[in-house]
Amino acid sequence: MPESFDHKVESTLQRHGMLEKGDQVVVAISGGPDSVVLLHILHRLRIRWGITLIAAHLNHALRGQDSDEDATFVAEYAASLGLPCVMETADVKRYCKAQGCSIETGARDLRYTFLERVARTYNADKIATGHTADDQAETVLMRVIRGSGPDGLSGIRPVRDGWIIRPLLNVTRKEVTAYQATHKLSARFDATNTEQHMLRNKIRHHLLPLLQDEYNPKIQGALSRLADVMRVESNYLDWELEALTTQHIHPVNRDAVCIDLTSWQTIPVALRRRLIRQAVQGAGGRSTRLTYDHVERAQALFDAGHAGQILHLPDEIALERRKTTVLICRSTSEPYQIEMNIPGTTPIPNSDYYIMTEIVDISDSPKERPPSCVAFDVDVLPSQLLIRSRRPGDRMKPFGMNGTKTLKKLFNEWDIPRLMRDRVPVVTDGVHLLWVAGHRRGNQAPLSEQTRKVLIMQQVGRLASGRTDQ
Template sequence: MKEIKMIPHDKFIDKIKKYIDEKKLLSFGDHVIIGLSGGADSVCLLLVLKRLQQIYNLSITAIHVHHGIRGESAEHDLKFSRQLCEKEEIEFVEKRCDVPALAAKHHLTEEEAGRRVRYETFEYEAKKRGASVIAVAHHMDDQAETVLMNLLRGSGIRGCSGIPCKRSLSDNGDIVVVRPLLGMRREAIEAWLIENGQEWCIDETNLTDDYLRSRIRNRLLPLLSSEYNAQAAEHIAYASSDFSEAEEYLRDQAQALFSSWHCALNKQMMLPVKELKLQKPILQRYLIQEAISHTGGVKDITRTHIESVIGLLSKRTGSMVNLPQRRKARIQYEFLIIEKESFSEHKEENKDLQSPNSKIGKAVYSIFPICEKKIPQTCCVNWFDYDTIKEGLLMRKRRPKDRICIDAKGNTQKLSDCMINAKIPAVKRDQIPILASGSRVLWIAGVRMAEDCKITKHTRLVLEVRTVQ
């Protein structure tokens, strides 16, 4: 049997407290939600924070999520966790969920569905109690496993950064997830529990090699430690910290560039190709990764995808690369656009707009970033400031109460008066296409466009409309 390195009780606690203070994971008076599975790691976390409760004046609530898997073993873990909290006088909450059904419904693995349920439960209970901190029990071996798993999947700097010791869970940052045990080895955690006579539950699924993480934990990491370097896990975890600092630096650089480029629009990102080409390759890759992340995260995004998008920078307008989760990257004039394929609110679709009356004809419209092309001066093509258009587009006949903006002050005029001034014969006025956005008239085709939607020096996106007879 492998000899377990014993760490004295007080030194173990002191080391974790030092990590908590260095990383600023807890503040005085925090209400902490602890994810308690009953395994060695979460039991250790619960007991350590209980020992530190008075020092930080903590309020503690433990949450156990029953996944509806593993039958009697799961029931045993639930009972064990409840009894441990009763013994330590800690508030205990249990949540039951049918994870297999959830996974099937949302086309997720049971591992992904289980994680989603846990964090949704933690967040719900935190908000319910006004808690600001959720503590989970990832440790150094988990960190090493994550880094190796991400490397094998083709991840870059972000993947090699591994698990953060602290991250915001909510959009406004009022709830954070912290990992106080991230500086401790698994063997040290188990040794401390043994030293203190504390039992824990064993999840038998962790002993199988059914998942990639399990194979890394049970086969790859032990091989690296026994055959190459006994401190392999520590070195990998320490390297992840360096990667994390590099990732933070690149993120700051990327955000500064994104801000200066004004490239975010809803779930679409527009990057200027010329400026993107001027960046160092490592920053190019990171910028593209961040742009993809803005459209829905980077799950399943690999280096191959990033390099494929970089390859678009030397191609012409219309070139496109498909990305995971129904996303795409494409070149449009001097911009690289990354977007959801379902980025299709009515006004943003590039398609023919058929009028209710076929006599009016049809209009084809497209949306693209402002460029140096000359604004067309023809009766059947017009450019509009897309950012001023707030509702869906419709090509239709004129209506009795229609008015159009005629000057910068916002004054309007009846469409009938506009047509009279333009000497349009009365018999033809109902046949002239009218482009409208909701009740607002943007264009009397071939006659005039509204003043409040014209291209200006502040225009970012152009709506080009072509009428086709």
């Protein structure tokens, strides 16, 4: 006797701990058979499992009147079950244009944003979606074909982020249709599903049937099981990675981290790829934009790069190999020039630090100052000073030295990572470099016996230099 549909769904709920007594569940419903069946079975099980339901439908408005009819159908269906139904219309095309993404990606983004908003608004505990074993098989196959690592082959997760649940993930579309017939449920037909240009639909309607007919009649089960094993193993490696992340990825500032080369050697090879992805995220990049080749090249930089070597990755992330570390940072190197508030606080663009200035009487000026502070004779300086990023040809006469040096040479001497040099704020009177913030002042406007008022500058917040070798 084949296992009943109800039993299969309930054992999925059970096995993955999807529901708890008292849960309020937002059920995503498109109007297609999968979601209609999902809402129906959860409604039947609601007393037994002690849950309450809210239907939620996002009108993607991609198929004109058809889309509106879907919305009407969903509203009526939810009402027939006596359930509340939250409806909203999205402008998918505008979103996709703004984000530069495909219609499929855009629709999904907007749908999940909507569902999560509904869940938060109604203080719900879970969001249920109607993904089936067929969706799972399609996803895994699509990822194998497109080229994916272990994470991708994990496919659709039964539970995502702790609250998005997929109770139908172990029943096939065929079983859904049978259930639909048994319970005489009508559903809408989603016309976008037949557009052959979408990879998923091509896999659904051509590739999977072909593989099933000619290679393995049980291929869907095989792909589901693969996803299952991959998910568990991949989660485990990620869990091990967490400990390694704290241990090996050191924050430098808001969008830079570094990894010590000595500790790199101790990281198991299997986890190095994952750690690199993690570091990219730590620096503010998206690990999903990294290909296999990106990660391979990053590994090569760690294993056999030379000091000063730089690797550029997507999302403006760059890696720089240093003597004893590798710096991973977001290279947001927009040049800037702003006026300095005197006295007052000036935030440094694209960073989380700022420069504070004050003017004090020479008699109140402390003899000892912290290294982050520099002092000038204010009467010798113009009233307006500027803070800017470095420019080619910048030269400075460092305090206490004869002659000038190029800023480039000074940066080399101070061993500042190349990737960080655009971020070091420079204070200038328009002609001379008065101060390379956090590093060295120039020899302009020194305190002397004539000095009456002192201008004190201090860099506050995280260290700007990004001296990762300390």
